[in-house]
Amino acid sequence: MTTTVGLDRDTLEMMLSSLDEFVAETLPDQRRLDLDHEDVCPEDTVREMCSEELGVQLVFVPEEYGGLGGGAFDSYRVCERLARADIGVATSVFATFLGSDPILVGATDEQRKEWLGRIAEQGIIFAYGATEPEAGSDLGAMTTTAHPVETDGEVTAYRINGRKQWISNGSIADVYSILALAPNGPSWFVVEKGTPGFSAAPPEDKHGIRLSNTAALFLDDVVVPAENLVGREEGRGLVQAQQVFGYTRVMVGAFGLGGGWEALDRAIAYSENRIQGGAPLSTKQGYTHKLIVPHAVRLEAARAFLEETATRIDAGEGGGGALNTEGAIAKLFATESGNAAAEAAIQAHGGYGYTRPYLVEKIKRDVRITTIYEGTSEILEMTIARDRWQQHLKTSGAYYRDAARGLAGVPDECAGPTAALAVECLAAVLEACRTGRLTRNQHVLLRLGELVTWAECAGALARRAAAAAAGTLPDKADKRFRPTALAAVSRVFAREAAHKVAEEGLRWVAGASSGADLAAALPLDRVRAAQSGLLADMNQVADALYRREATSS
Numbered sequence: 001m002t003t004t005v006g007l008d009r010d011t012l013e014m015m016l017s018s019l020d021e022f023v024a025e026t027l028p029d030q031r032r033l034d035l036d037h038e039d040v041c042p043e044d045t046v047r048e049m050c051s052e053e054l055g056v057q058l059v060f061v062p063e064e065y066g067g068l069g070g071g072a073f074d075s076y077r078v079c080e081r082l083a084r085a086d087i088g089v090a091t092s093v094f095a096t097f098l099g100s101d102p103i104l105v106g107a108t109d110e111q112r113k114e115w116l117g118r119i120a121e122q123g124i125i126f127a128y129g130a131t132e133p134e135a136g137s138d139l140g141a142m143t144t145t146a147h148p149v150e151t152d153g154e155v156t157a158y159r160i161n162g163r164k165q166w167i168s169n170g171s172i173a174d175v176y177s178i179l180a181l182a183p184n185g186p187s188w189f190v191v192e193k194g195t196p197g198f199s200a201a202p203p204e205d206k207h208g209i210r211l212s213n214t215a216a217l218f219l220d221d222v223v224v225p226a227e228n229l230v231g232r233e234e235g236r237g238l239v240q241a242q243q244v245f246g247y248t249r250v251m252v253g254a255f256g257l258g259g260g261w262e263a264l265d266r267a268i269a270y271s272e273n274r275i276q277g278g279a280p281l282s283t284k285q286g287y288t289h290k291l292i293v294p295h296a297v298r299l300e301a302a303r304a305f306l307e308e309t310a311t312r313i314d315a316g317e318g319g320g321g322a323l324n325t326e327g328a329i330a331k332l333f334a335t336e337s338g339n340a341a342a343e344a345a346i347q348a349h350g351g352y353g354y355t356r357p358y359l360v361e362k363i364k365r366d367v368r369i370t371t372i373y374e375g376t377s378e379i380l381e382m383t384i385a386r387d388r389w390q391q392h393l394k395t396s397g398a399y400y401r402d403a404a405r406g407l408a409g410v411p412d413e414c415a416g417p418t419a420a421l422a423v424e425c426l427a428a429v430l431e432a433c434r435t436g437r438l439t440r441n442q443h444v445l446l447r448l449g450e451l452v453t454w455a456e457c458a459g460a461l462a463r464r465a466a467a468a469a470a471g472t473l474p475d476k477a478d479k480r481f482r483p484t485a486l487a488a489v490s491r492v493f494a495r496e497a498a499h500k501v502a503e504e505g506l507r508w509v510a511g512a513s514s515g516a517d518l519a520a521a522l523p524l525d526r527v528r529a530a531q532s533g534l535l536a537d538m539n540q541v542a543d544a545l546y547r548r549e550a551t552s553s
């Protein structure tokens, strides 16, 4: 299948390989370890990435403003590749994209030409200033204000006062998007570095992404011209921020995916050479099936959902925040899976993993941020659960019953029926929560968000495996696994998803009520029967990861 939106495949591949070459030359392992140790953001490297030669930022800028006009699919591939190199540097590059987002979705054409044009032509660095010391997940609690300054009865400027917290590129950006409360509500303002009254605190001393600059911002009577109010209309700030969540969360999801795979690939390579018990660790099933295979499988489930969502955004579905729930699912699953994979990669390296030179310890610290910024995992669970709960109620349960039927057409070998089983179990859990009025417990609601995520990712992976088998994957899709191996990946994941949705659904429903009705409604026998063949499929996935014949013990 050929994707028409964004870059053509050759241009994308060229961009990815130029990025690889640049990273190999500019950010070798030792330099990254040194920068991490010294807690230094390589600003020169970030600027070089956005220079005329490499021009990574051009992927995010529409063609009419001098960019390459990449789509969501292109951005996901670039973000994953950037994250494989270094999530701190990736964050710095991404902050320009995030900072210019309010402009992309809400600015006047004149403002877009000015600011997006400067990003494309001059490679200026942006920062995105939303979070405040007392307003993180709940931006409604923000207190930074923007008071209109009038000249002859006309608003000619705004005076901004307040403080921003944890801002990526905080002390290195050239231009900042600042969210502030204007008389008619939260609004975005563009503030240039060096504006009187505007300053940044020293960089934060962070757990990870130490190659990324993060700093608090102080705004003391900062006066900006009225032309710097994004869209020239007050009160649109939160809408403008939410409009791009589907898209931006796919990108941060790609960071989780990139970080997780980078750690896992290092563990795979290590285990091929590390001899214990007379043979390489890669031949030990108790090692691979605990520390490698389940993580590879979950990362590929995350990829399937990311690619499906990016494809839908590129097909025009994402406008006005329409795919915010999908963006939340993609980010939640990819970042939690990336974090878990990096943790397992430390264990897979034994004592060496606990020391710095093997880099997995750094990757683990870096990837940790992805479950916090751009919406914490708990906030995403809430977003997902609320939306799908409404769908369940509105359709009297048909939402997931139909989704399960939709998977019936996906072949057995790609796990269509098992993914359908996970979705069917989800419908039963949601219904038990409705009859028992259990979502009054916030914890139950958020657990539903997690179960929704697993079931929907199982569906996406089964569809992706079927597309791979039929040769209809998007031409820009990642092709790491051959179709037969991807089918095995899908079968392993669908079994886990069905088991998790049924057993954990039962647990929380029982925990909040008697749970008796749900046990009768759930097809538990089928869920257990579906586990048959699991070990053989895990063997097959291990063989694919280690490039062996499918005859492992």
Ligand SMILES: Cc1cc2nc3c(=O)[nH]c(=O)nc-3n(C[C@H](O)[C@H](O)[C@H](O)COP(=O)(O)OP(=O)(O)OC[C@H]3O[C@@H](n4cnc5c(N)ncnc54)[C@H](O)[C@@H]3O)c2cc1C
Residues within 6 Å of the ligand: 095, 127, 128, 129, 130, 131, 133, 134, 135, 136, 137, 138, 165, 166, 167, 168, 169, 206, 209, 214, 369, 372, 373, 374, 375, 376, 377, 378, 379
């Ligand atoms: C390195 C780094 C870079 C960042 N870069 C930027 C940036 O460039 N621009 C920017 O604007 N921000 C940035 N942030 C801020 C980031 O987006 C916030 O930290 C994040 O949104 C969480 O907000 P908070 O830290 O205030 O945590 P809180 O919102 O206080 O949350 C604390 C905990 O409570 C949970 N929680 C919150 N609300 C609820 C609820 N209603 N119910 C249940 N649980 C809840 C959260 O999930 C979390 O576990 C960055 C942060 C870091 C650490």
